[in-house]
Amino acid sequence: xxxxxxxxxxxxxxxxxxxxxxxxxxxxxxxxxxxxxxxxxxxxxxxxxxxxxxxxxxxxxxxxxxxxxxxxxxxxxxxxxxxxxxxxxxxxxxxxxxxxxxxxxxxxxxxxxxxxxxxxxxxxxxxxxxxxxxxxxxxxxxxxxxxxxxxxxxxxxxxxxxxxxxxxxxxxxxxxxxxxxxxxxxxxxxxxxxxxxxxxxxxxxxxxxxxxxxxxxxxxxxxxxxxxxxxxxxxxxxxxxxxxxxxxxxxxxxxxxxxxxxxxxxxxxxxxxxxxxxxxxxxxxxxxxxxxxxxxxxxxxxxxxxxxxxxxxxxxxxxxxxxxxxxxxxxxxxxxxxxxxxxxxxxxxxxxxxxxxxxxxxxxxxxxxxxxxxxxxxxxxxxxxxxxxxxxxxxxxxxxxxxxxxxxxxxxxxxxxxxxxxxxxxxxxxxxxxxxxxxxxxxxxxxxxxxxxxxxxxxxxxxxxxxxxxxxxxxxxxxxxxxxxxxxxxxxxxxxxxxxxxxxxxxxxxxxxxxxxxxxxxxxxxxxxxxxxxxxxxxxxxxxxxxxxxxxxxxxxxxxxxxxxxxxxxxxxxxxxxxxxxxxxxxxxxxxxxxxxxxxxxxxxxxxxxxxxxxxxxxxxxxxxxxxxxxxxxxxxxxxxxxxxxxxxxxxxxxxxxxxxxxxxxxxxxxxxxxxxxxxxxxxxxxxxxxxxxxxxxxxxxxxxxxxxxxxxxxxxxxxxxxxxxxxxxxxxxxxxxxxxxxxxxxxxxxxxxxxxxxxxxxxxxxxxxxxxxxxxxxxxxxxxxxxxxxxxxxxxxxxxxxxxxxxxxxxxxxxxxxxxxxxxxxxxxxxxxxxxxxxxxxxxxxxxxxxxxxxxxxxxxxxxxxxxxx
Ligand code: ATP
Ligand code: MG
Numbered sequence: 001x002x003x004x005x006x007x008x009x010x011x012x013x014x015x016x017x018x019x020x021x022x023x024x025x026x027x028x029x030x031x032x033x034x035x036x037x038x039x040x041x042x043x044x045x046x047x048x049x050x051x052x053x054x055x056x057x058x059x060x061x062x063x064x065x066x067x068x069x070x071x072x073x074x075x076x077x078x079x080x081x082x083x084x085x086x087x088x089x090x091x092x093x094x095x096x097x098x099x100x101x102x103x104x105x106x107x108x109x110x111x112x113x114x115x116x117x118x119x120x121x122x123x124x125x126x127x128x129x130x131x132x133x134x135x136x137x138x139x140x141x142x143x144x145x146x147x148x149x150x151x152x153x154x155x156x157x158x159x160x161x162x163x164x165x166x167x168x169x170x171x172x173x174x175x176x177x178x179x180x181x182x183x184x185x186x187x188x189x190x191x192x193x194x195x196x197x198x199x200x201x202x203x204x205x206x207x208x209x210x211x212x213x214x215x216x217x218x219x220x221x222x223x224x225x226x227x228x229x230x231x232x233x234x235x236x237x238x239x240x241x242x243x244x245x246x247x248x249x250x251x252x253x254x255x256x257x258x259x260x261x262x263x264x265x266x267x268x269x270x271x272x273x274x275x276x277x278x279x280x281x282x283x284x285x286x287x288x289x290x291x292x293x294x295x296x297x298x299x300x301x302x303x304x305x306x307x308x309x310x311x312x313x314x315x316x317x318x319x320x321x322x323x324x325x326x327x328x329x330x331x332x333x334x335x336x337x338x339x340x341x342x343x344x345x346x347x348x349x350x351x352x353x354x355x356x357x358x359x360x361x362x363x364x365x366x367x368x369x370x371x372x373x374x375x376x377x378x379x380x381x382x383x384x385x386x387x388x389x390x391x392x393x394x395x396x397x398x399x400x401x402x403x404x405x406x407x408x409x410x411x412x413x414x415x416x417x418x419x420x421x422x423x424x425x426x427x428x429x430x431x432x433x434x435x436x437x438x439x440x441x442x443x444x445x446x447x448x449x450x451x452x453x454x455x456x457x458x459x460x461x462x463x464x465x466x467x468x469x470x471x472x473x474x475x476x477x478x479x480x481x482x483x484x485x486x487x488x489x490x491x492x493x494x495x496x497x498x499x500x501x502x503x504x505x506x507x508x509x510x511x512x513x514x515x516x517x518x519x520x521x522x523x524x525x526x527x528x529x530x531x532x533x534x535x536x537x538x539x540x541x542x543x544x545x546x547x548x549x550x551x552x553x554x555x556x557x558x559x560x561x562x563x564x565x566x567x568x569x570x571x572x573x574x575x576x577x578x579x580x581x582x583x584x585x586x587x588x589x590x591x592x593x594x595x596x597x598x599x600x601x602x603x604x605x606x607x608x609x610x611x612x613x614x615x616x617x618x619x620x621x622x623x624x625x626x627x628x629x630x631x632x633x634x635x636x637x638x639x640x641x642x643x644x645x646x647x648x649x650x651x652x653x654x655x656x657x658x659x660x661x662x663x664x665x666x667x668x669x670x671x672x673x674x675x676x677x678x679x680x681x682x683x684x685x686x687x688x689x690x691x692x693x694x695x696x697x698x699x700x701x702x703x704x705x706x707x708x709x710x711x712x713x714x715x716x717x718x719x720x721x722x723x724x725x726x727x728x729x730x731x732x733x734x735x736x737x738x739x740x741x742x743x744x745x746x747x748x749x750x751x752x753x754x755x756x757x758x759x760x761x762x763x764x765x766x767x768x769x770x771x772x773x774x775x776x777x778x779x780x781x782x783x784x785x786x787x788x789x790x791x792x793x794x795x796x797x798x799x800x801x802x803x804x805x806x807x808x809x810x811x812x813x814x815x816x817x818x819x820x821x822x823x824x825x826x827x828x829x830x831x832x833x834x835x836x837x838x839x840x841x842x843x844x845x846x847x848x849x850x851x852x853x854x855x856x857x858x859x860x861x862x863x864x865x866x867x868x869x870x871x
Contacts, residue, residue, distance in 0.1 A: 003244045003258050004349065006117075007063055007092070010238070013112050014061035014094045017104075022057075024350075026646045027065045027088070028302040028309050031502065031527045033446065034170055036309045037067040041093035042169070042214075042235045044648065047530035048097045049174040049216060049233055053459050056651070058099035063240060064091045065296055065350075070312050072170075080286035080323070083252035084208050087316055088293035090240035098231030105213050105234045106147045109181065113211075117247055123184045125200050125207075126152055129166055129177035130159035136226055138166075141177040144215065148179065158182075158200050167214045167235075172448065174216045174229065181211040183246055206251060211238040222450045254285050262288040265341045270328045283327035290320035291338045295360045299352040301584060301646030303688050304367050317364065321371050322409045333368035336361045352645050359598055359690055366689035371407070378408030379416075386422060396428025403429075404436065443483055448490075451476040454544055460532050461495040464508070464668065465629070469550040470497050472512075474543045491522075491534040497551050498534055500527040503647075504586035505563055505667040510551040514540055522549075556668065558590040561676045561698045564625075564658065564669045565615065566593050568679070569696065570642070571661040572614035573597060576607055583644055584691050588667065592682070592697050599692045603684050611694075615679040618659065622674035626657040636664060678702045752782055756789060763794070766870050769819065773800040773863040780810060780850065787814035787848065798825070800834070800866040802859035809838035809856040813849050813866075820846045823870075830869055837862035 001009075011021050025044035029035050035043065041064040048055045067088050068075045078085040094108070113119045126148050129141040140159070148157055160180070168175040184196035186206045199207035216233040218226040244256040254263060263274050266287055272280050294304070294317045304314035317335070324330045339353075339360040347354035385398045394417055402408045410429065417424050457475040472493045480488050491512075501507035507525035512534075524535045540547065566586055573581045577599055585596035603611075628636070636655045637643060641662045649664060656665045658673055670676060677699040687693045697705060716726055723729040755776065763772045776783065783801050791797055791814060799814040811834055813827040820826065828843040831851035835841040840853020 001247050003240070003248075003256060006244055006247055007090070007240060007349065009116060010092045010112070010240075010243075011061055011063065013116055014059075014108070017059070017094075017108060019059040019061040019094055020057040022060050022062045024062060024064045024090075025648050026300045027067050027297055028300050028646060030648075032529055033526075036070055036312065038064060039066055039068050039071070039073040040064075041066070041091040041237045042095075045095060045097070045235075046169070049169070049235075050529055050531070052529050052531040055097045058097045060095040060097070062093055062095075063349075064093060066091050067293055067297070069293070069316060076316070076319070079289050080282045082203075083205050083254055083285070084239075084242055084245070086241060086253070086289050086292075088289070088296055092238040092240050092243070093236050094234070095236070096234035098233060101232050101234060102144050102213075102215050103147055105215070105236060106144065106179065107151075109211060109213055109236065110151050113181070117243075119183070119246060121152070123196070124152070125156045125158055125182040125184065125197055127158040127160040127165055127180045127182070127200070129179075130161060132162050132166075134162075135224065136162075138177075138226075141165075141179075141215075144177065144179050156197065158197060160201070164201055167212070167216075168220060172220050172222055172450075174218070174233070175220050175226075176215045176217040176232075178212055178214040180209050181213070182207060182209050185246060185251060208242060209239075210242045210246065211236065222448065254288065259288050261341050261345045262291065262338055265338055266328075269334050269337060270324070270330055272328050279327050283323040286323045287320045287328075287335060288338075290316050291335055291364075292342060294320075294364060295339050295342050295353060296350070298360045298363055299350070299356040299645060301644070303363055303584070303691065305688075314367065317367050318371050318407065318409070321368055322375070322412055325372065325375055326412060326415070331372065333365045333372070335368055336364035339364060356645065362600075362690040363688055374407050375412075378402060378406055378412075381406065382408070382413060382416060386417070386420065389422065392421065393423045393425055396425035396430070397432060399424055399429050400432035404432075445483055447481045449479045451478045451492075452543075455494055457492075457494045460492055462499075462532060463495050464497040464499045464551065465627075467497045468553050468556065469548060470495060472496065472547055472549045474540075474547070477539065477543060487537075489536045489539050491536055491539075492531060493534065493549060496525075496532055496534070497549055498522060498525040498532065499551075499556070499668050500525045500532045502527050503665060503667045504566075505559060505588040506590070508551045508556060510549070512536075512540060512547040512549050514542065514545050514547055518542070555590045557670075557675075558699060558701075559588060560668045560670050562590070562593040563588045563665075563667045564673065565676050565679050565696065565698045566595055567656065567658060567661050567663055567665070567669075568615045568618050568673070568676075569593075569595055569611065569694065570597070570663070571618075572611045573599070573694075575614060576610050577603065583642075584687075591701060592695060594693060594695050596687055596691055596693045598690055600690050602686075603692060603694070608681050608684060612679060612681055618661075619673045619676045619679060621659070622672050623659045625669055625671050627669075628655045628657075631655050633664075636662075680705060748778075748782065752778065752786060756786060759786070760790065760793075763797075766798075766867060768796065769823075769870055770794050770797045771867070771870060772798075773802075773866040775802045775804075775859055775863065778803060779805060780812070783810075783812045784848070787812060790814075791816060795819075798870060800830075800863060802863050804856040804859060807856065809840065809853040809859050811835065811838065811842070811851045811853075811859070811862055815847050817847045825869065830866075834862040834865060837865065 015021055025038060027038050029038055029043065047053045065088065069087050075085040076087060079087050114121045128144045128148060131138050131140040165178055167178045182200045184191065184207045196207055214235040216235055217229055219229050220226055241253040241256065241258050244258055245253045248256050250256055253259065263284055266284050267274055274281060274284050294313055297313050302309050302313060304310055304317060320335055339357055343353040343357045381402055385394060399410060399413050402413060403410045414424050453476045455473050455475045460475060463470060472495055475492045475494050477489055477491045480490055482488065498508040498510060510522050512520045512522065518540050520536050520538060520540045522534045522536055526533050566588055570583055580598060582598045584598055587594040630652045633649055633651055633653050636653055639662065641655045641664050643649060643664045653664045654666055656663055656669055679696060679698050680702045681694055681696045683695045685693050717723065720726050720729040763770050778786065783803060787799050795816055796819045797816045801812045803810050811831050813831045815825050815827050826846045827849035828845060831842050831849045835851040835853055837858035838853025839855040840851055842851030843849055
């Protein structure tokens, strides 16, 4: 069975059990502060488990793209070493939201595996939660056990502990016991030697977990206590690549058709064979795995970068590059070439891989180039570190610096040191690493209390498209502690006019006012797992009362103008630059807007002007907003609406239209393009290979911008004695300046020539050495020239020059190479030593070195001391 067919069979099976097939959510998560990437199928349904919103369907099935490289689930270090953990993988799942429970989940899982996929049930083991006697004091999962006993003989049922068989979403929230299904794919001979049940959960590569059935029946509160959920849910996850391994009769996920095309391509490019040596095998597995993670995330709109999710992606790619560099001996970019193979192979199931292939290739190639440069430079730095180390031990601090500041992989450092017979102070390195991790963890830590429920509301309604104020009630609130902002309150209303940050647009600010005049300011609004959360520094005196919720209308109007302008800008760029332009990120503030998009090469000044004119024409045309709030996704697309990759859209969407610009968008907009008033681009730059960024302003901000520009121009004219043509006046000044520069250089050269004659006559003999220590009036370059010219003319020369420039001191030391060797003199050490007289330091090579300092008054003393080095 081809993997494609396996995926379809799974989905079809659950469809036949009345499940609705839904698409995978994007891999990068945007509205959950506790999670960067989707790491399990349940993430996209968290809002239902938390009771924030009501699901449309109570039975759902899907294949979800997951990434396990950070946080609670981090498999990165395993990947490549073993044959069944990936960074990015697909999780097949079936879901019940308050519908069926353990019985159906268990029976269907068994039916699918043994009857549809025809896996020999003798090779399957199942586990049930054995209970705990800790503070949770939970009993054995009798219900699951009884159900399993009906279908599986007891010797293949395993009792699992809390670690393996009790699943929790986080420190708080929905949780419950689970049953795992494990498979034994060893040979009959091996099976007869050691029974499979002894190898379950023992990290054996041929006895692995394939499916986890989670029975969500509790909610964990902030104080750790468990409470029974009124509605119980099913959450299952089966590893698609592991299932393919089983059904294709392979011993490794990498031998299935999910990976073999990538591996063959790597073999062709690198001329290394897979399956010959463990070292190259690991490298090939790492690269074939990581390129998937990176390509899927770029296609989802997450580019490698220096912070957050982008940094995680960058690190995954760098791990792949480093394995290619060291173990496949490839010193130039090649991983980007695999994007083509991947898109051919998986582009049908994931069309974004096809449409974003060029971008993937470009971005990966550029990352490869820059990291290969880092590796080269890192190798040189490491060489210096080795030279400085004593007793064959290399400082962990230095290795950490190399890793942290320069991005040089620590395992590569360790490997090179081992090869060279040096020891790395691993303990010191780990200590540094831990310190850094603690620092960043502390900075982002949030502790949240339990929600205090005041009014029961099925779903908090957003009314902010039509209203800027409303009479509301507080539905629930809780206290949170953050390192950055201290104590805050999160408030959920029964309905709200406040727009929560999303789609690039900032959250609304404003206030809640009680009848008695009591006011609470809302400092920000955000969406968390589809819940609109208002942030406030304090709570109202009587939270149960009615409030008037009021949005800051001025800020909202400016933000709306910028958001609508962003749509017009998007339209303009596609018209003027071409249809290859795709939105890759946007930021809509009240003060300005920022728009990132795919385009190769700089946008020229003429194109910028054309874009501005296009947008300003749409503004002048005063086009009315046409908004469709609940239109079917496909219908909107058929009408020509633009959807973004990496965005999670429901069945029904909101379409925002201004004339011929139509986008799926949840943001707030002006009623008429005339309200934007005016549009001005303030900058255009590159963010990554093939990605450009435009920043722009609208309305009042443009007025301010023009008055500022006018003021600057006035000042320039003033400085140019009110010249009528300031451009010409500046050009003249520049020409004049260039001419003067030339003259000064000529004069300096002459001066140096004279100086050389003068200085040569001052050289004296000290212990058979041509010696001079002198204060001169030249810059650093002039001194160096002079010293080397004298060196060409005289042997056994020892020169010390001191000079004072801009209140700073500089000492330069020149020693003929043969003299330095014969008398064991080192210019670098000498200037370092003399540096103390000028309160500074420096160094360099044995034959030439300089030192700079803060105390020019010390130059003379330094020069007097120079002679001692010859005595
Ligand atoms: P393991 O103990 O093997 O790491 P897990 O307990 O972390 O598995 P779950 O969190 O229960 O796994 O995930 C559900 C299923 O997803 C697993 O049964 C497995 O088939 C699959 N899976 C989990 N992690 C990975 C991974 N890193 N790569 C590929 N498949 C995975
Ligand atoms: Mg795991």
